[in-house]
Amino acid sequence: MAKAVKAPIVRPRRIAVLGAGSWGTTFAKILADGGSDVVLWARRPELAREINEVKRNSDYLEGINLPRNLRATSRLGEAMSGAEQVFVSIPSQTLRSNLEAMIPFLGPETVVVSLMKGVEKGTGLRMSEVVAQGLPIELERIAVASGPNLALEIAREQPTAAVVSSASLETAQAVAVAATNRYFRSFVNTDVIGTEFGGVLKNLIAVAIGIVDGVGYGENTKASIITRGLVEMTDFAVAYGAQPETLSGLAGLGDLIATCESPLSRNNTAGRLLGQGYGFHDVVKQMNQTAEGLASVAPILHLAEARGVDMPIVRQVSQVLAGTLDPKDIAPHLTTDSDEPQGERTTDDGQGRGRTSVWGSLKRAFDQLRDGGRRP
Numbered sequence: 001m002a003k004a005v006k007a008p009i010v011r012p013r014r015i016a017v018l019g020a021g022s023w024g025t026t027f028a029k030i031l032a033d034g035g036s037d038v039v040l041w042a043r044r045p046e047l048a049r050e051i052n053e054v055k056r057n058s059d060y061l062e063g064i065n066l067p068r069n070l071r072a073t074s075r076l077g078e079a080m081s082g083a084e085q086v087f088v089s090i091p092s093q094t095l096r097s098n099l100e101a102m103i104p105f106l107g108p109e110t111v112v113v114s115l116m117k118g119v120e121k122g123t124g125l126r127m128s129e130v131v132a133q134g135l136p137i138e139l140e141r142i143a144v145a146s147g148p149n150l151a152l153e154i155a156r157e158q159p160t161a162a163v164v165s166s167a168s169l170e171t172a173q174a175v176a177v178a179a180t181n182r183y184f185r186s187f188v189n190t191d192v193i194g195t196e197f198g199g200v201l202k203n204l205i206a207v208a209i210g211i212v213d214g215v216g217y218g219e220n221t222k223a224s225i226i227t228r229g230l231v232e233m234t235d236f237a238v239a240y241g242a243q244p245e246t247l248s249g250l251a252g253l254g255d256l257i258a259t260c261e262s263p264l265s266r267n268n269t270a271g272r273l274l275g276q277g278y279g280f281h282d283v284v285k286q287m288n289q290t291a292e293g294l295a296s297v298a299p300i301l302h303l304a305e306a307r308g309v310d311m312p313i314v315r316q317v318s319q320v321l322a323g324t325l326d327p328k329d330i331a332p333h334l335t336t337d338s339d340e341p342q343g344e345r346t347t348d349d350g351q352g353r354g355r356t357s358v359w360g361s362l363k364r365a366f367d368q369l370r371d372g373g374r375r376p
């Protein structure tokens with residue numbers, strides 16, 4: 001019998017990106033450099049004009065030239081009409097209020113992709129869940145993209161990878177094809193929960209790292225927090241149904257490293273200001289870009305409590321934010337309920353189930369190679 005030939009996935013012709021901040025503009029450039037025609041929605045007409053006339057977004061991406069096949073508009077309908085894929089990159093807390101305006105321009109086949117890394121205050125919902133509630137769209141047409149993706153580095157075309165995730169592998173693949181070019185590679189998975197929570201949770205650990213940096217502690221403290229932070233992230237995400245291996249991939253460990261190490265990170269910067277002694281309100285005033293971690297702390301702790309997940313690092317970040325813990329006393333990896341020495345519980349249970357093991361990681365790496373690199 002003749003083998004069925006799979007139709008190749010074609011790059012979309014028209015794409016919309018909503019939100020012309022640093023990530024929205026950078027992602028629009030990634031997609032345009034991949035070969036699609038991209039229309040970027042900017043709220044301010046003067047920003048749309050700057051992008052169209054001089055191919056620059058000087059407020060958010062100083063010194064970056066934008067491609068010719070990327071244009072901007074301040075009219076949502078103009079950006080969305082005819083777009084096969086719509087990427088959304090606005091602050092997470094503003095998503096719900098923007099969805100209603102999108103409904104009239106949503107086609108029957110449009111795919112909506114969240115680029116955001118927060119949870120909604122009040123509901124604790126992930127961004128793809130807010131999209132599913134606010135738009136008349138099937139889950140299979142929703143995707144998310146996440147990974148170690150500091151906007152300015154990618155806008156400078158430094159080689160980077162990300163993960164695109166959707167309940168539908170086909171949708172994830174179609175989005176990944178669009179979001180791949182000579183300097184940016186998108187892998188795929190179907191673990192939307194793990195991919196989204198990875199992006200949310202690493203922000204909170206990056207705030208903790210910023211705090212200890214601001215206080216003046218060194219590399220041992222930071223390495224301890226990053227390592228214990230990954231355990232917290234994995235425990236939390238797995239309790240909500242994520243695959244543990246997603247948290248050791250690009251959307252978990254990868255993004256944790258990038259965000260904790262880089263002064264470009266707004267979460268890390270916000271933490272550093274807290275560590276230097278600024279109060280929460282001063283920090284918010286000084287940040288003129290989105291630091292999602294600050295709004296996610298409370299809902300994440302709430303969700304953690306609901307599933308009995310212990311998150312000492314995130315708890316201490318929330319205490320510093322509330323002004324009830326002196327930043328120099330932050331040592332979440334040292335807190336313990338008991339004076340007895342405890343075994344180090346890593347993300348590895350040594351059995352290759354649930355939590356990941358070294359052997360499990362190696363086996364997965366071989367599996368990925370065998371599967372053609374589908375999983376990051």
Ligand SMILES: NC(=O)c1ccc[n+]([C@@H]2O[C@H](COP(=O)([O-])OP(=O)(O)OC[C@H]3O[C@@H](n4cnc5c(N)ncnc54)[C@H](O)[C@@H]3O)[C@@H](O)[C@H]2O)c1
Binds near residue numbers: 060149
């Ligand atoms: N910057 C990065 O390196 C990066 C990388 C990956 C993911 N992200 C995520 O992308 C999302 C957006 O971040 P960003 O870095 O582009 O933020 P940003 O602060 O640079 O830009 C936010 C954009 O949203 C717009 N905006 C603000 N309030 C709005 C509202 N009420 N309605 C509609 N639009 C509004 C702003 O005008 C701006 O264009 C965040 O969830 C962030 O975590 C950022």
Ligand SMILES: O=P(O)(O)OC[C@H](O)CO
Binds near residue numbers: 117148149259
């Ligand atoms: O600047 P941050 O802290 O929002 O981090 C940006 C990206 O999420 C890094 O992957």
